[in-house]
Amino acid sequence: MKILKRIGTGLSVAILAACCGAFVLFSVSGTGWKALAIPTGSMRPTMPSGSLVLVHSVPTSSLKVGDVITYTNPLNPKTTITHRVVKTYLIGGKVPGFVTKGDANKSADIP
DSSP: OHHHHHHHHHHHHHHHHHHHHHHHHHHOGGGSEEEEEOOSSTTTTTSOTTOEEEEEOOOGGGOOTTOEEEEEOTTOTTSEEEEEEEEEEEETTTEEEEEEEOTTOSSOOOO
């Protein structure tokens, strides 16, 4: 019985530590990570509505076709869009540009 109590206590401590770590990682802005919910079905079946995604800033130079990115909605800066990169290009030969598309959408987003 004592061994089961020790296993239970150890498991409880491990779960508590994991929860605290996740809370710190996603609630402290300095970590660079953020948890967001997918509000629509545009990324079905890969990410159904209500899915939780973890986002982290990366250099734009590392992005390629097929990557899923989250960016600020240009039509409503208070919201974000999570879609797949379907084309990359350079604006003025210098600034990276991307065309994205939701997996369930018939057409690509406006660049």
